[in-house]
Amino acid sequence: MALELYLDLFSQPCRSVYIFAKKNNISFDFKKLSLLDGQQYGEDFGKISLIRKVPALRDGDFCLAESIAIMLYLAEKFKTPDFWYPADLQQRARVNEYLSWQHTAIRMHGSKIFWLRLMIPKVMGVEIPEDKMNAALDDLNSSLKLVEEKFLQDRPFIAGDQISLADLVAIVEIVQPVGAGVDVFEGRPKLSAWRDRVQEAIGKELFDETQAECVAGQSPGSYWKGALR
Amino acid sequence: MALELYLDLFSQPCRSVYIFAKKNNISFDFKKLSLLDGQQYGEDFGKISLIRKVPALRDGDFCLAESIAIMLYLAEKFKTPDFWYPADLQQRARVNEYLSWQHTAIRMHGSKIFWLRLMIPKVMGVEIPEDKMNAALDDLNSSLKLVEEKFLQDRPFIAGDQISLADLVAIVEIMQPVGAGVDVFEGRPKLSAWRDRVQEAIGKELFDEAHQYILGAQESVKSMDSSKMQVFKPKILRLFM
Numbered sequence: 001m002a003l004e005l006y007l008d009l010f011s012q013p014c015r016s017v018y019i020f021a022k023k024n025n026i027s028f029d030f031k032k033l034s035l036l037d038g039q040q041y042g043e044d045f046g047k048i049s050l051i052r053k054v055p056a057l058r059d060g061d062f063c064l065a066e067s068i069a070i071m072l073y074l075a076e077k078f079k080t081p082d083f084w085y086p087a088d089l090q091q092r093a094r095v096n097e098y099l100s101w102q103h104t105a106i107r108m109h110g111s112k113i114f115w116l117r118l119m120i121p122k123v124m125g126v127e128i129p130e131d132k133m134n135a136a137l138d139d140l141n142s143s144l145k146l147v148e149e150k151f152l153q154d155r156p157f158i159a160g161d162q163i164s165l166a167d168l169v170a171i172v173e174i175v176q177p178v179g180a181g182v183d184v185f186e187g188r189p190k191l192s193a194w195r196d197r198v199q200e201a202i203g204k205e206l207f208d209e210t211q212a213e214c215v216a217g218q219s220p221g222s223y224w225k226g227a228l229r
Numbered sequence: 230m231a232l233e234l235y236l237d238l239f240s241q242p243c244r245s246v247y248i249f250a251k252k253n254n255i256s257f258d259f260k261k262l263s264l265l266d267g268q269q270y271g272e273d274f275g276k277i278s279l280i281r282k283v284p285a286l287r288d289g290d291f292c293l294a295e296s297i298a299i300m301l302y303l304a305e306k307f308k309t310p311d312f313w314y315p316a317d318l319q320q321r322a323r324v325n326e327y328l329s330w331q332h333t334a335i336r337m338h339g340s341k342i343f344w345l346r347l348m349i350p351k352v353m354g355v356e357i358p359e360d361k362m363n364a365a366l367d368d369l370n371s372s373l374k375l376v377e378e379k380f381l382q383d384r385p386f387i388a389g390d391q392i393s394l395a396d397l398v399a400i401v402e403i404m405q406p407v408g409a410g411v412d413v414f415e416g417r418p419k420l421s422a423w424r425d426r427v428q429e430a431i432g433k434e435l436f437d438e439a440h441q442y443i444l445g446a447q448e449s450v451k452s453m454d455s456s457k458m459q460v461f462k463p464k465i466l467r468l469f470m
Contacts (some may be wrong), residue, residue, distance in 0.1 A: 049380040051330060062319055069325035076318055089305055090291055096298035101280060103332035135467055150279040 005070075006031045006048060006056040012107065014171040015068030015210055017055045020071050021163070022082045022206055045123060052222065068099050070166055071184070083162035094159045098151055098166035108149065109140040110176040117180035147174075148190050156197055163201040171198045233258045234275060234299075235285040239446070240264060241336065242296030244339055244439045246284045249300050249394070251435055265457060266268065287423040297328050314389035323388045326423065327380055327395035338369040339405040343446075344469045346409035351450045352458050353429045354463070361470065368408060369413070376403075377419050385426055392430040400427045401439075408443035 005021060005028045007014040021028055033039045033054055045091065049065045057064045058075070064070055069078040071205045075085050086092050116128045116136050151158050156168035176193070177184055185192045199207055234244040234250060234257045239463050250257055262283055278285040278294045284361045286293045286302070290410045293299055315321050345357045345365050376399065380387050387395040403424070406413055414421045430434045442449070458465075 051375065062322075063320050064326055066326045066329035069322050072325050073298045073318065073322045076321075089250065090329070091328045092305075093291075093293050093298050094299050097293055099297045100295035100297045100332070103329070104337070146280065 001060060002027060002029045004029045004058040005033050006033050006045065008033045008035045008054050009210060010035060011054055012111070012172040012176050013169075014051075014055045016123065016168050017057075017067050017070050017074075018166075018210060019202055019206055020080075020084070020168060021074060021174070022209070023202060024078060024084075026074055026075070026078050034091075034094045043134065045200045068165070070167070077164075085166055086159060086164065086167075087166055091159045091164075095164045099169060100103070100156050102169060103108050103127075105143045106140075106173045108172065109136065109143045110173045111176040113140055113182055114180045117182060118175070137182070140182075144174075144191065145186055148188065151192055156200075159196070164200060167194075168202070171195065171202075230289060231256060231258045233287040234261050235260045235262050235274065235283055236318060237262050237264045237283050238439060239448065240283055240300070240440045241405050242398075243400040244404075244443075245394075245397045246286075246296050246299050246303075248401070248431055248435055249309075249313070249397060249438050250303060251439075252431060253303070253306050253307060253313075255303055265453065287405060297398070297448055300397075304394070307322070308319070311399075313387075315393065320393075324393045324395045327387050328398060330380075334372045335369075335399065335402045336370045338365065339402045340409055341469050342369055342406040343366045343409045344465065345448060346406070346411060347450060348458075348464065349469065352453050352455050353462055354455065355462075355466065356470075357470075363440075366411075373403075373413060373417065373420065377417065377444065381423055386423070386430075391418045392413065392427060396427050397431070400424065400431075403439055404443060408440075408446040410447055419438045421435075 003026070005017060007018055007030065009015055009018060011109065014112050017226055018030075020026075033045065035037055035054065039045060040054060045056075051065045053065060055065075055067050055070055057070045059073075059077075064073060072085065074080070087093060113136055114223050120126050121128055151166075151170075155161070158170065172192075174184060185195060232255070234246060236247055236259065238244055238247065248258075258383050262274065264283065268274060269283060272286075276280065277287055280294045284294075284296050284299055286299045288302075288306075288332075293302060302316065303309070314324060324421060329387075342365055345362055349355050350357055380395075380399075402442050403413055403420075414424060462468065
């Protein structure tokens with residue numbers, strides 16, 4: 001039985017797993033799951049993951065949730081190139097530091113903006129109080145500041161000279177608010193230059209492919225098109 | 230220069246790093262930092278970590294934040310026993326899965342209960358609406374349910390037969406609401422049995438040493454200087470309310 005990846009490309013961590021697997025030529029059965037249709041609550045998916053989130057992996061009898069755990073598993077199993085998760089102690093620590101920090105920083109703040117700007121008002125029809133929106137934007141700006149000033153500084157990528165899992169996880173989260181009309185790259189030349197390097201390292205074709213896989217015709221899906229070059 | 234660990238044992242991730250280093254006989258300079266006194270915002274600490282959180286590590290020129298990154302660094306550098314972060318592909322994946330999930334689950338929900346039950350009302354003098362408290366307790370209960378039903382199931386520890394970083398990170402977070410007077414172990418025999426195994430694997434003396442401050446929190450808030458907290462008030466209220 002082939003490796004299965006349960007993904008909804010609406011979801012940032014699904015995109016990082018998809019890109020990582022594709023970039024490394026890892027064969028997998030792409031099991032599309034629609035979060036907006038609530039498919040994560042189905043009985044079948046419950047057998048894959050009780051956490052009921054995507055991405056999820058099934059490799060024979062072995063099921064695994066959490067994009068970071070999945071990518072580390074794939075990196076080890078398929079012996080992907082060292083730069084993705086460097087063996088060097090300090091470089092690896094830099095990657096681990098970012099992967100840990102981002103859960104309650106960029107990921108949380110970017111997701112919140114996406115929901116407050118787009119999904120909640122446009123799809124759920126609920127108005128967002130201005131103070132809440134401003135507070136959320138402040139949080140996102142603080143996180144982006146740390147990405148530039150602490151995680152990147154004067155390095156081309158988070159861990160050094162080459163792309164790693166840290167940059168991949170960062171880029172998919174940072175483009176999420178862009179999809180809701182908040183251009184986080186505007187006025188941030190350092191971040192923009194980094195984005196360009198990341199896209200080049202991954203390959204434009206793979207980014208475009210990821211966009212095409214995002215549910216066609218779904219109006220929020222067009223956000224992806226606007227988010228990337 | 231000795232390895233330095235910047236810690237405040239009120240903080241859950243500081244406790245896991247402290248326990249891990251002590252248990253593995255890793256020598257370090259214990260740099261105590263008081264979060265409630267705002268020492269994380271000082272100029273000196275800014276040179277250690279711009280994230281301005283604890284724990285933080287300094288090893289010569291190398292500075293590192295985030296407890297999980299710190300423990301993985303120490304595990305590799307000091308070649309700690311395999312069970313802490315097993316080399317076996319699937320066992321390691323189980324540990325990574327827990328370490329990733331917990332940030333926005335147990336850690337978040339347990340912290341929220343600690344602030345809503347204790348710090349915000351008792352130190353900041355702000356009352357917590359009942360619906361907010363109930364919602365927070367619901368979230369914590371959902372997370373604890375997943376710990377029992379998905380992460381433990383019928384295994385003694387999260388990754389299998391032995392303790393790992395996953396259990397260590399889990400226990401320090403689960404103890405936080407206990408420090409606020411919410412006994413999460415009551416009515417949860419499976420979780421209680423796991424806690425006993427974890428405490429035994431760590432060693433009661435070390436476990437108690439690490440947890441003395443948090444378990445004394447309900448008492449110590451009585452003498453806390455609430456004026457110090459006022460500067461944090463807007464940020465804390467935004468985070469938890």
